[in-house]
Amino acid sequence: MKLDAISIITADMSAAVQFYSSLGLDLVDGGADAPHTEFSSGSLRLLLDTEAVMLSIDPEWTWPTGGHKMSLAFDCTTAEAVDTTFAQLTAGSAGGAGSDPVAGVVHEPWDAFWGQRYAVVSDPDDNYVDLFAALGSPAQQ
Incomplete structure (x- = not known):
């Protein structure tokens, strides 16, 4: 088993894509208007998902509260x-x-x-x- 990806939920996919692109990550799937986007950094992937994607997986999902997320x-x-x-x-x-x-x-x-x-x-x-x-x-x- 190996760690393959880190997933981040974003409220603004366009801004998140711009930010992580600015850090030099390679966009491999999705983009500013997509509900799910993937970046590559060597053998590790960074996944961005919208709230709608999270709600499709877990209809009771809510944004974390109470401090620093990650x-x-x-x-x-x-x-x-x-x-x-x-x-x-x-x-x-x-x-x-x-x-x-x-x-x-x-x-x-x-x-x-x-x-x-x-x-x-x-x-x-x-x-x-x-x-x-x-x-x-x-x-x-």
């Missing part, structure tokens, strides 16, 4: 890429000049005590997405 973490490879990705997602440049930000700011990039450059944004459904990379030299740690 968090995903993306290895950006370099500290510079953490900063660049954070800036693109939160300044709107991921969607082109003059576009709205695709992510909310949770925590701006910082050098974490555990030896990584780290930042946290939120997706359109307020799920946290961590951006990280190992700091290069011991002097940076």
Whole structure:
């Protein structure tokens, strides 16, 4: 047995597709107007489903309440890429000049005590997405 996919329920499929596309995931099925969308990241899939899909599976399904839902973490490879990705997602440049930000700011990039450059944004459904990379030299740690 192996973990194959992570599923996220979204209230705004179009915004969620834009957000996860901006993170470099490969759209393999569905899209902005679909009730179900799939992205690929190597051997792991990210699934997006609308509330209607969830209600078709479980008619008593309701949105979670009471706090933080989940968090995903993306290895950006370099500290510079953490900063660049954070800036693109939160300044709107991921969607082109003059576009709205695709992510909310949770925590701006910082050098974490555990030896990584780290930042946290939120997706359109307020799920946290961590951006990280190992700091290069011991002097940076």
